[in-house]
Amino acid sequence: MAATLPAAALPQPRKLRRSFREAVERPLLTATAVGVAMALIFAVTPLSGLPGWALCTYVGFVVADAFDCYRTDGPVVAKDRIATILVSTAGVCTVVPLILIVAYVVSKGLHGVTKAFFTETLEKVGPNDPATVGGGKHAIIGTIEQVGLAALLATPLGLMTAVHLTQSRGRLAQVTRVLVDAMSGIPSIVAGLFIYTMWVVRFHEGFSGLAAAMALSVLMLPTVARTAEEVIKLVPNGLRESSLALGAPEWKTTLRIILPAARSGLVTATVLGVSRIAGETAPLLMTAFGSDSVNTNPWHGAQSALPLFAFQRVRNAIPSQIARGWAGALVLIMLVLALFTLARAVAARGRKGP
Amino acid sequence: MTDIPAADVRIETAVLPDEPSPFTSGGGTMRAEGLTAWFGKHCIVAGVDMDMPAGSVTSIIGPSGCGKSTFIRTLNRMHELVPTAAMAGQVLLDGVDIYAPGSRPALMRLRIGMVFQKPNPFPTMSIGENVISGLKLAGIPCRDKAEMTERCLTRAGLWSEVKDRLGAPAGALSGGQQQRLCIARSLAVSPRVLLMDEPCSALDPSSTMRIEETIRDIRHQVTIVIVTHNMQQAARVSDYTAFFLADKGDPGRIVEFGPTGELFNAPNDPRTEDYIHGRFG
Numbered sequence: 001m002a003a004t005l006p007a008a009a010l011p012q013p014r015k016l017r018r019s020f021r022e023a024v025e026r027p028l029l030t031a032t033a034v035g036v037a038m039a040l041i042f043a044v045t046p047l048s049g050l051p052g053w054a055l056c057t058y059v060g061f062v063v064a065d066a067f068d069c070y071r072t073d074g075p076v077v078a079k080d081r082i083a084t085i086l087v088s089t090a091g092v093c094t095v096v097p098l099i100l101i102v103a104y105v106v107s108k109g110l111h112g113v114t115k116a117f118f119t120e121t122l123e124k125v126g127p128n129d130p131a132t133v134g135g136g137k138h139a140i141i142g143t144i145e146q147v148g149l150a151a152l153l154a155t156p157l158g159l160m161t162a163v164h165l166t167q168s169r170g171r172l173a174q175v176t177r178v179l180v181d182a183m184s185g186i187p188s189i190v191a192g193l194f195i196y197t198m199w200v201v202r203f204h205e206g207f208s209g210l211a212a213a214m215a216l217s218v219l220m221l222p223t224v225a226r227t228a229e230e231v232i233k234l235v236p237n238g239l240r241e242s243s244l245a246l247g248a249p250e251w252k253t254t255l256r257i258i259l260p261a262a263r264s265g266l267v268t269a270t271v272l273g274v275s276r277i278a279g280e281t282a283p284l285l286m287t288a289f290g291s292d293s294v295n296t297n298p299w300h301g302a303q304s305a306l307p308l309f310a311f312q313r314v315r316n317a318i319p320s321q322i323a324r325g326w327a328g329a330l331v332l333i334m335l336v337l338a339l340f341t342l343a344r345a346v347a348a349r350g351r352k353g354p
Numbered sequence: 355m356t357d358i359p360a361a362d363v364r365i366e367t368a369v370l371p372d373e374p375s376p377f378t379s380g381g382g383t384m385r386a387e388g389l390t391a392w393f394g395k396h397c398i399v400a401g402v403d404m405d406m407p408a409g410s411v412t413s414i415i416g417p418s419g420c421g422k423s424t425f426i427r428t429l430n431r432m433h434e435l436v437p438t439a440a441m442a443g444q445v446l447l448d449g450v451d452i453y454a455p456g457s458r459p460a461l462m463r464l465r466i467g468m469v470f471q472k473p474n475p476f477p478t479m480s481i482g483e484n485v486i487s488g489l490k491l492a493g494i495p496c497r498d499k500a501e502m503t504e505r506c507l508t509r510a511g512l513w514s515e516v517k518d519r520l521g522a523p524a525g526a527l528s529g530g531q532q533q534r535l536c537i538a539r540s541l542a543v544s545p546r547v548l549l550m551d552e553p554c555s556a557l558d559p560s561s562t563m564r565i566e567e568t569i570r571d572i573r574h575q576v577t578i579v580i581v582t583h584n585m586q587q588a589a590r591v592s593d594y595t596a597f598f599l600a601d602k603g604d605p606g607r608i609v610e611f612g613p614t615g616e617l618f619n620a621p622n623d624p625r626t627e628d629y630i631h632g633r634f635g
Binding site for chain 2: 169236238239241242243244245246247248249250252253256257260261263
C-alpha cells in the first residue's frame with residue numbers, strides 16, 4: 001500500500017536525464033580545445049575575424065564531439081549526436097535573428113514611443129524639434145484603415161478560393177491553384193504599380209487609402225488562400241462523408257461542418273495574410289503616397305502608413321526624424337503582435353472538444 | 355464467368371424538382387441489380403444481385419479487398435464522391451432507382467443513412483447538437499428538438515449515459531459512445547435504410563455488444579445493411595447474409611446469399627464453407 005508507506009520509505013526517483021555537467025561539460029571542454037586548435041589553423045585559412053573563428057570552432061566542435069561519441073558509444077550514437085547538434089543549431093539560427101531584430105528596433109525606437117506618438121502628427125514639427133515632439137497618429141490611422149480594408153477585400157475572396165480548391169473536383173481548381181501560386185510570387189512593387197496605373201492614373205482616382213488597400217489585397221490573397229487550403233485539407237474526410245451521408249447538400253457540409261472544424265486554422269490563415277501585408281512599403285509609395293497630417297477618409301486623398309512613415313523618416317538626415325522612424329517601426333511590430341494575440345484568443349474561444 | 359460491362363456509365367448528379375416529404379418511418383426495401391463498381395479502370399465489384407428486405411438486417415461478409423465496402427457505398431451514392439468512381443446496374447429503394455437521371459444524391463442519402471467504421475461525431479458540436487445536426491444540415495424542420503434528441507439517443511442506447519451532459523463536447527465520449535452517437539445522429543433524419551460499414555471494428559468487445567443490442571432494437575424500424583469482418587457478429591445480428599469473394603485480379607462477386615442460419619449451417623458453396631470455417635481469408 002503506497003498510501004500508508006512513510007515518506008522516508010519511498011525510493012528516490014532515478015535520474016532519467018543526463019546532468020548538465022555530463023551534457024555540457026565534456027562537449028564544452030572539447031569545444032575549447034578545438035577552438036584553440038582552430039585559432040591556429042585559422043592563421044593559414046582565408047577565413048578571418050570573429051565570424052571565421054566561430055565557424056571554424058563550430059565545425060571543429062561538431063567533428064570532435066561526434067568522434068568522442070563514436071569512440072565511447074559507437075556509430076549510431078555519434079550520428080544521433082550530430083543530428084541533434086545540427087537540428088538545434090538550425091533552431092537557434094532561426095530564433096536568434098528574430099530576437100536581434102526585435103531587440104534592435106526596441107533599443108532604437110523605444111524612447112520615441114511616447115504618448116505624443118499616438119496623439120500628434122508631423123504637421124507642426126520643425127527640423128529642430130526633438131524626437132519627442134510630434135508623432136505618427138496619422139500613420140497609425142492610415143495603417144489600420146489600409147490593412148483593415150485590404151483584409152476585408154482579401155479574406156472572403158481567399159477563403160472562398162480555398163473552399164473552391166479543396167471542395168470542387170473540376171479542372172478549374174487545378175488551374176486556380178497554379179495561378180494562386182504564381183500570384184504569391186508577384187513582387188509587391190508590381191502590385192503597387194498595377195494599382196497606380198489602373199486606379200490612380202487611368203481612373204483618375206488619385207492617391208488614397210483604398211488604392212493602397214487594393215494593392216495590399218493582391219499580396220494578401222494568395223497567402224490566405226493557400227494557407228486556408230492546407231488547413232481545410234486537414235479536416236478529416238470522415239466528417240465530410242458523414243455529413244453528406246446525413247443528406248446534407250455539399251454547400252451546407254462545407255459551411256456548417258468543414259469550415260467550423262478548421263476554424264482556428266482559418267483565423268491563422270487570415271492573420272498570416274495580415275502580417276504579410278502590414279509591413280509592406282513599396283506598394284504604398286504609389287498608392288497611399290504618404291502624408292504628414294491626419295486623413296481619416298480612406299476613399300480619397302493621400303494617407304500615411306507606419307511602414308511608409310518609417311521609410312520616409314529614416315531617409316531623412318535629421319537625427320530626430322530618424323528616431324521617429326524607429327519609433328514607427330516599433331509601433332508597427334507591436335500592432336502586428338497585438339493582432340496576432342487577439343486572433344489566437346478569438347480562435348481559442350468557443351472551441352468544443354479536447 | 356460473366357463479362358464485365360465497360361465503365362462508360364458516368365454518375366448523373368442532376369437536380370430533380372419536387373420530392374415527397376422526407377418524413378418516413380419503417381424500413382424500406384433495398385435491391386441491387388447487376389451492380390458493378392469501378393475506381394478508374396479498376397473494377398472492384400461486378401454483377402451483384404441482392405435483395406435486402408424491409409425491416410431486416412442483412413450482413414455482408416468476406417475477406418479484405420472483396421469489395422464489401424465499395425458495394426455498400428454504392429447503396430447510398432457515397433461511392434461517387436471519389437472523382438474516378440463509376441458504376442453500372444441499379445440500386446432500387448422501394449422499387450425506385452436511386453441512380454435514376456435527375457435523382458438527387460443528397461435526398462437519396464437522407465433516406466439511406468450510413469454509419470462509418472471510424473466514429474466521427476462533429477467535433478465543433480455538443481452531444482445534443484450532434485444528434486439533431488442531420489435535421490439542420492438537411493433542412494428538415496423539427497418542432498421539439500429536446501424530444502427528438504431524447505428519442506434518438508434512447509433508440510441508440512445512449513440516453514442514460516449522456517442525458518445529464520448533452521451540452522458537453524462530443525469528442526469527450528468514449529469510442530463506443532461516439533459510435534452510438536453517430537447511430538443516433540443517423541436515426542434522427544428517419545432513414546428508410548441504415549448502412550453500417552464495419553461499425554464495430556474500431557471498438558472493444560463490450561462496446562461492440564452495445565452496438566449489436568442497438569441493432570437488434572432498431573431492426574424493425576429501419577432496414578439495416580451491415581458490413582462486418584466478424585462472422586460471429588454477422589451470425590448474431592443478421593437475418594440474411596451475403597458472402598463476397600474476389601479472386602486474384604478479379605472483381606469481387608457475390609458467392610452466396612441467403613438466410614443467415616442456412617448460410618452458416620448448410621452453405622451451398624464450398625468456398626463459403628471454407629471461409630466460415632476459417633480455412634482462408
